[in-house]
Amino acid sequence: MKVIYHIDEMDRWPLVLGNVKNMTAYYHEQKESYTIEVLANSAAVNGYAAASPEHEDAMKALAGEGVVFTACSNALKGNAMTKDDIFDFITVVPAGVVELAARQAEGYAYIRP
Template identity: 50%
Template sequence: MQVIFHIDEPAKWPMVAGNVKNLLNYYADQQQSVRVEVLVNGPAVEATAQGSHQAPTAVTEILAAGENVTLAVCQNALNGLAIKPERLVAGVTIVPAGVVELAEKQAAGYQYIKP
């Protein structure tokens, strides 16, 4: 199973972190592998910057979820919010454009979820 979660609203961070945890637990109980990417764009990218007060717990939980989980941030959103890549928390992956990443992952068979 391959799943891409899409978050662009800061208020949804706790829900996304909970959804990722629940999905991983379900597939672990079923002894099935799962690959998860959390794609962040829009105002939600602020939470991935060091020192952000937006949703640091949720970001930390996602980054600590395991090797089969990627937290990807849209470069266009970073540019729009004037966040430099060196300000991002360790472990975040930068993708050139969130919309392109979503389209490509769906074309590759990822299931799309937007809480």
């Protein structure tokens, strides 16, 4: 299973991380492989800010399970942030909307909790 989660609102982080945790637990229990990406754009890139690590532990644990966390470069710029302002395990993509479209073209399921 290939899945991309899309988050663009800060208050959705607990829901997104809970959904991803449940999904990874399910696939581990079923002994099934998965590819999961969490793409943040708009205001949600602030959830990756090293200056406010509210969800860092949960994200690091999921990254340890193979979940890929990505941030939209345009959203970082729009929120006056750079790669240096976010956790080091976050991958920056050039444009969130292009990333979403590319992943869907590759067969990823799109989830926006």
